[in-house]
Amino acid sequence: MIVADTGAVVALLDANDRHHSALRKLYEASPDTWLLPWAILPEVDYLALTRLGTRVEHAFLDDLAAGSFVVEW
Numbered sequence: 001m002i003v004a005d006t007g008a009v010v011a012l013l014d015a016n017d018r019h020h021s022a023l024r025k026l027y028e029a030s031p032d033t034w035l036l037p038w039a040i041l042p043e044v045d046y047l048a049l050t051r052l053g054t055r056v057e058h059a060f061l062d063d064l065a066a067g068s069f070v071v072e073w
Contacts, residue, residue, distance in 0.1 A: 001033055001035055002026070002033050002034050002035065003035050003037065003072075004034050004035065004036050004040075005040060006040045006043045006044055006047065008023060009036065009040065009044045009060075010044060010047050010048065010051070010052075011023050012024060012027055013044075013048055013052055013056050013059075013060055014051070014052055014056075031068065031069075032070065034069060034070060035070050035071075035072050036069045036070065036071050036072065037071075037072050038071055038072060038073045041064070041071070044060065045057060045060065045061070048060050
């Protein structure tokens, strides 16, 4: 199980982040092992919107709604 923090999720969303490739490979290898604490979701949403734009923010929210991430409530 990987408990992802805000920085890891934002790096996963940001293709220009220096850690993006490594995190993407890790996520794609076993997405079901990533656990997102509910408390990081507002911050990820805010940073995705303000730093990466509405397209990325909407893609993240769509992935959340589709169950692409396991959220620990």
